[in-house]
Amino acid sequence: MSEERESLNFIEQIIEDDLKSGKHVEIHTRFPPEPNGYLHIGHTKAIWINFNIAQKYGGKTNLRFDDTNPTTEKSIYVENIQKDIKWLGYDWEDRMYYTSNYFEQLYNFAEQLIIKGYAYVDDQSSELIAEQKGTPTQKGTDSPFRNRSVEENLDLFRRMKAGEFKDGEKVLRAKIDMGHTNMLMRDPLIYRIKHQTHHNTGDEWCIYPMYDFAHGQSDSIENITHSLCSLEFIHHRPLYNWFIEKLGIYPSRQIEFARMNVSYMITSKRKLKKLVDNGIVTGWDDPRMPTVAGMRRRGYPASALRLFCEKTGAAKRNNLQEIALLESCVKEELNKTAHRVMVVNDPLKLTISNYPENESEELTAINNPENLEDGTRSIPFSKHLLIERADLMEDAPKKYFRLSQGRNVRLKNAYIIHCDDVVKNEAGEVIEVLCSYYPNSKSGEDESGIKAKGTLHWVSEDHAIPCTVREYDRLFKVEAPGVTPDVDFLDEVNEASLKVNENAFMEPALKSYHPGDTVQFMRIGYFSVDEDSSSDRLIFNRTVTLRDSWKNKK
RNA sequence: UGUCCAGUAGUGUAACAGGUUAGCACAUGAGAUUUUGAUUCUCAGGGUGAAGGUUCGAGUCCUUCCUGGAUAACCA
Numbered sequence: 001m002s003e004e005r006e007s008l009n010f011i012e013q014i015i016e017d018d019l020k021s022g023k024h025v026e027i028h029t030r031f032p033p034e035p036n037g038y039l040h041i042g043h044t045k046a047i048w049i050n051f052n053i054a055q056k057y058g059g060k061t062n063l064r065f066d067d068t069n070p071t072t073e074k075s076i077y078v079e080n081i082q083k084d085i086k087w088l089g090y091d092w093e094d095r096m097y098y099t100s101n102y103f104e105q106l107y108n109f110a111e112q113l114i115i116k117g118y119a120y121v122d123d124q125s126s127e128l129i130a131e132q133k134g135t136p137t138q139k140g141t142d143s144p145f146r147n148r149s150v151e152e153n154l155d156l157f158r159r160m161k162a163g164e165f166k167d168g169e170k171v172l173r174a175k176i177d178m179g180h181t182n183m184l185m186r187d188p189l190i191y192r193i194k195h196q197t198h199h200n201t202g203d204e205w206c207i208y209p210m211y212d213f214a215h216g217q218s219d220s221i222e223n224i225t226h227s228l229c230s231l232e233f234i235h236h237r238p239l240y241n242w243f244i245e246k247l248g249i250y251p252s253r254q255i256e257f258a259r260m261n262v263s264y265m266i267t268s269k270r271k272l273k274k275l276v277d278n279g280i281v282t283g284w285d286d287p288r289m290p291t292v293a294g295m296r297r298r299g300y301p302a303s304a305l306r307l308f309c310e311k312t313g314a315a316k317r318n319n320l321q322e323i324a325l326l327e328s329c330v331k332e333e334l335n336k337t338a339h340r341v342m343v344v345n346d347p348l349k350l351t352i353s354n355y356p357e358n359e360s361e362e363l364t365a366i367n368n369p370e371n372l373e374d375g376t377r378s379i380p381f382s383k384h385l386l387i388e389r390a391d392l393m394e395d396a397p398k399k400y401f402r403l404s405q406g407r408n409v410r411l412k413n414a415y416i417i418h419c420d421d422v423v424k425n426e427a428g429e430v431i432e433v434l435c436s437y438y439p440n441s442k443s444g445e446d447e448s449g450i451k452a453k454g455t456l457h458w459v460s461e462d463h464a465i466p467c468t469v470r471e472y473d474r475l476f477k478v479e480a481p482g483v484t485p486d487v488d489f490l491d492e493v494n495e496a497s498l499k500v501n502e503n504a505f506m507e508p509a510l511k512s513y514h515p516g517d518t519v520q521f522m523r524i525g526y527f528s529v530d531e532d533s534s535s536d537r538l539i540f541n542r543t544v545t546l547r548d549s550w551k552n553k554k
Numbered sequence: 555u556g557u558c559c560a561g562u563a564g565u566g567u568a569a570c571a572g573g574u575u576a577g578c579a580c581a582u583g584a585g586a587u588u589u590u591g592a593u594u595c596u597c598a599g600g601g602u603g604a605a606g607g608u609u610c611g612a613g614u615c616c617u618u619c620c621u622g623g624a625u626a627a628c629c630a
């Protein structure tokens with residue numbers, strides 16, 4: 001038996017090594033979002049890495065809200081983040097934590113640091129402190145308050161906690177090295193005063209720890225074995241380790257991976273918010289948004305997002321994933337599940353001259369040929385139909401498979417028809433197509449022996465139901481929006497990212513579909529029923545178009 | 555200009571401790587099948603940033619260089 005070795009990403013390699021060496025017997029990761037915005041495609045990768053890797057090695061993943069800044073955090077985000085993670089298919093079981101629940105512990109850690117002579121209270125302004133930091137090429141200078149006694153530091157810090165000082169009056173700093181090549185090691189701030197109500201702890205605290213003095217310790221408190229974060233935190237690792245070492249607590253290990261970027265999308269919470277605030281999109285869940293909520297509403301299945309993460313993997317180099325791969329994952333998943341239905345977007349009348357007036361018949365359609373268990377449904381057929389205007393061409397080239405005078409086409413699930421003539425208005429536009437049908441060419445029982453190269457979708461005019469189709473396109477017209485210097489990302493917005501079509505007609509069976517259902521409009525694309533739909537008018541969001549190799553040949 | 559990280563087809567990602575023609579996916583092109591010009595299937599093109607060195611043998615090790623990214627918030 002040739003055993004193929006499964007290829008591992010660099011994180012899995014580290015974990016397997018740790019398991020093999022006995023460093024760890026169980027893997028424990030965490031996903032630590034800050035509740036100050038919605039989750040987006042970039043977070044999807046972070047979620048996938050953290051949950052998937054633990055799952056793979058039989059470990060656990062905690063959800064932890066990294067909420068150390070009361071200014072920007074809100075419980076509404078806490079709710080939505082949970083909803084999005086669950087929808088993505090991941091479960092933190094009973095392990096949902098808040099960094100803010102560790103405030104007492106964190107405070108004690110800070111006192112310990114002071115007692116050990118590793119932290120001091122600084123009275124200087126933020127401007128002065130910034131000045132003394134130096135530059136990457138220039139060493140910093142010591143604060144005049146750097147050598148306060150332990151007693152004085154402790155007293156001051158306790159009074160900070162007690163609320164004796166105003167915001168910005170004092171800070172607690174780690175005492176490391178103002179000449180360090182890593183600027184984060186130049187006596188970083190670890191506590192600041194903020195007289196502000198916190199979404200979780202209310203007014204209990206007026207001092208809040210900074211990220212660097214909260215994250216690693218929280219990992220340690222939760223016994224996180226591998227703390228997986230994005231590359232931008234790489235410079236923080238020495239500091240992360242420094243606190244763990246000085247405090248003598250459980251040594252979680254920080255490992256950095258490259259965050260995922262996707263072409264034509266942005267993942268900056270600030271910029272995303274601007275799109276919402278400027279009314280460029282209808283909200284955080286607008287189907288054009290790269291947010292989890294937006295993609296869900298667009299009709300992207302969670303399984304497609306997971307597949308996308310899997311296919312793009314985890315590595316340490318900056319990357320820009322092509323949106324085509326994401327869309328290919330979406331289509332791969334939807335191809336397995338979506339019912340094939342018929343909707344005409346740009347209707348043109350088609351009359352079958354030799355079909356009796358005022359009569360109709362019910363034809364049978366397979367819901368999904370990729371999954372026969374989904375059964376069949378019936379579709380009404382009659383003399384007067386609507387077809388896609390683009391499916392008719394006069395004087396068509398030989399390679400054209402659709403309708404043209406004198407040619408045959410198959411009407412999907414129905415009959416083969418022959419195009420006899422077209423009717424035009426005064427402006428010379430075709431307003432109706434006249435055809436005749438071959439009664440013995442009915443789908444499933446075709447005895448006509450006639451060949452038709454093309455197959456068209458259609459609806460019966462008298463039975464069709466008007467509906468709205470929102471044709472979404474990419475939100476930005478450049479591959480990497482928001483990164484070109486001196487270019488406002490708002491100028492890179494694709495102004496034609498949404499075209500609303502109120503003139504579409506759907507087959508009647510679609511009436512029984514509900515918001516969130518995603519179907520395939522045959523020959524067009526995948527569409528998801530939007531939550532804005534009402535019982536008398538369905539609204540569809542275009543999820544993604546089908547591949548169209550004809551378009552490219554033209 | 556310090557420090558750190560990274561360079562494998564168009565885009566991503568593999569190649570387990572140096573070992574056959576550098577694999578896979580998407581994208582691209584050609585063809586077959588098809589009652590969706592979809593799906594499916596087959597085939598093709600195209601790659602180790604550069605130069606030296608070590609070695610029987612280098613994407614992998616060493617040296618130098620080049621390129622890209624990160625990095626100076628009382629944000630996370």
